[in-house]
Amino acid sequence: MPAAPGRQTVEVEGRRLSLSHLERVLYPATGHTKAQVLRYYAEIAPVMVPHLSGRPASFVRAPEGLTGQSWVAKTPPPGAPDWVPRATVEHSQGTAEQIVIDSTAALIAMANLGAYEIHVPQWKAKTGRDRHDRLVLDLxxxxxxxxxVCCRIGQRLRQLLEDDGLTAFAVVSGAKGLHLYSPILPASGRTVSGYAKALAGRMMGEHPGLVVVSMTKLERREKVLIDWSQNASAKTTAAPYTMRLRELPLVAAPVTWDEVAACRDPSDLAFTPEQVLQRVEEQGDLFAPLLGDAGRAALP
Structure with missing residues (x-):
C-alpha cells in the first residue's frame, strides 16, 4: 500500500519509524520543512546524541511549526515509541517519567512528534540530580x-574561569545570547549554583553598568543577564546542536574562542542547520571535550 502524501516509513538503527507531515513548513521565513528538520537531526546525530545521552530531556513542542501552538513538555509526547528510554525524575510536585535520547532513532522519533527543540540538565539520570558534571552560564x-556584548563578557568570564582552574567552551544559543560551559568533577546543584552566582556577581562588580544577575526586566535594559540559575538541578539549558523555534531556523552551535573574539555583529555567529553540518564536517565536534572524564576540574 503506498504511503500517504507527506508520510514515509524509514528504518533507523533497526527501528521502523513512520514519518508524517514531511511537507509541512515549520519556518515560514525560510520555508524550512519538517523533512529538512528531520534530515538535519539525522545527520547531526553522531555528534549531538553523545551530549544528550543519559540526560532526561525536556522539549519545546510545536507540531505545526511557528504558526501553531508551542509548549514546554517534560513528560514523553503522546505516541512516543515504547523502545525510547525513559528515566524517572524527581520534581517538586513529585516524580515523572522523562525521555532520554540515547540514539539517532530516538532523536528522530521525538522530532517526528513535533519535539523540535531539546533541553537537558547538567546532570545524568544514572548519577542523579546532585551529581552535576557541567557548569553552565547563560549570557x-x-x-x-x-x-x-555577550561575546565580550564571555571572554572575560573565560579568563575568570581559567583563573579558577576551569576550561570554558562557548555555544551560541541559537536565540540571542551565548552559553559558556565548563566540564567539572561531580558536584551538587547547590554547590555549582553557588559558584556560578558568585562568579556572575564578580562580573557585575567589575561592570555594574553592563552586567546584571537579576531577571527583573527594568534592571536588564542595555545590560546582559548572566543567568547562573540554570545550574539548579531543576533547570535545563538548550542542548548543543538543537534547533531553536524562533523566526529563523538557527541552531545552538559550539563556536571557537577565536570566533567569539572576532564577532562584530550578531549575524557573524548565527548558524542555520545546513551551516552547522558544514562546520562539523570541517571542524568536528567543538564540544567533544565536554565528554568523558579528561579535563574535568573541581570547583574552587
Missing part, C-alpha cells in the same frame, strides 16, 4: 544590547 542580552 542573555537585554533590550539595547546584543550578542556582540
Amino acid at each position: 542573555d542580552p537585554g533590550p539595547g544590547t546584543d550578542l556582540v
